[in-house]
Amino acid sequence: MKQVTRNIDPASARGLLERVPRACLCFASDHGPQAQPIVLVWHDGRYLASIPQKADRKPGPGQEVVLLIDEGVHYFDLRALYIRGQVKQASAPPEAPAADCTWVEVVPLKTVAWDYGTLREVRDER
Amino acid sequence: MNVDDPAMLDILRRCMVARIATLSRNGRPSINPLYFVYMPGHIWLGTVEWTLAARNVKADPRVSVLLEVERDRSPRLVLRISGRAIVRTDPKGQRSYNLRVARKYVLTPGGIRHYLAHLRQLKLRRHYAAQNVSMGQPCIIEVTPLEAEFLGDEKHG
Numbered sequence: 154m155k156q157v158t159r160n161i162d163p164a165s166a167r168g169l170l171e172r173v174p175r176a177c178l179c180f181a182s183d184h185g186p187q188a189q190p191i192v193l194v195w196h197d198g199r200y201l202a203s204i205p206q207k208a209d210r211k212p213g214p215g216q217e218v219v220l221l222i223d224e225g226v227h228y229f230d231l232r233a234l235y236i237r238g239q240v241k242q243a244s245a246p247p248e249a250p251a252a253d254c255t256w257v258e259v260v261p262l263k264t265v266a267w268d269y270g271t272l273r274e275v276r277d278e279r
Numbered sequence: 280m281n282v283d284d285p286a287m288l289d290i291l292r293r294c295m296v297a298r299i300a301t302l303s304r305n306g307r308p309s310i311n312p313l314y315f316v317y318m319p320g321h322i323w324l325g326t327v328e329w330t331l332a333a334r335n336v337k338a339d340p341r342v343s344v345l346l347e348v349e350r351d352r353s354p355r356l357v358l359r360i361s362g363r364a365i366v367r368t369d370p371k372g373q374r375s376y377n378l379r380v381a382r383k384y385v386l387t388p389g390g391i392r393h394y395l396a397h398l399r400q401l402k403l404r405r406h407y408a409a410q411n412v413s414m415g416q417p418c419i420i421e422v423t424p425l426e427a428e429f430l431g432d433e434k435h436g
Contacts, residue, residue: 157407177345179300179310185341186308188300190357190430223312226295226349227384227393229400233312272403
């Protein structure tokens, strides 16, 4: 039995980390889910995210977050990296954009990636 | 900001991919990029009932949605909408959504060029869609905005 998949090895989505098209963090707050656009710097294999100082809400140390890096508009161009992890405080990476922001590191627990341009049949492993 | 603000409506009309943040029954966060269409007073995002986004909305209707015009790179301006959502599976709504999505994403010069360039993959796309539907009904996440705010890009100040 075969199925069609969009999933790819996260390692092959490295291009998204080298030239981050758009990135955001999601976390829970007292007001519900919070989606926050961020600047992401992938430095020495670490996921460093800057959140504007003026942001109403920020994730606390150890809090579970999802980091999404995605690109594309048309169907077969849609690609993404979806990283579930925990945040910890971090210092700004070298050559970080000078801005009034807080830096956090997302420590990954689970990473998945997809690329609709690679839709293909694979053996069904369900 | 008023959700009928002209600047907000401009982004809603020109943005192509929305990112919707949701919480599970246990409060675990998730965020997914989805196609959407703007309806007066609502945002309709298309997905399938079994997805995390749809299941989360059923568990907790609070959502946070990010929208930006992908082709406007400088300065980057992101619209964040907070609101409440429901999951709709009614055939009338689904037909209306499908029509609007086709107009927005397929029946445009860019859309037609894109699909012509990927003719060989269309069969796989159909199989993938059928496979998803076999696992659960197509649905619309209908978001009713309650608050909206513009977020600038800190790289640009």
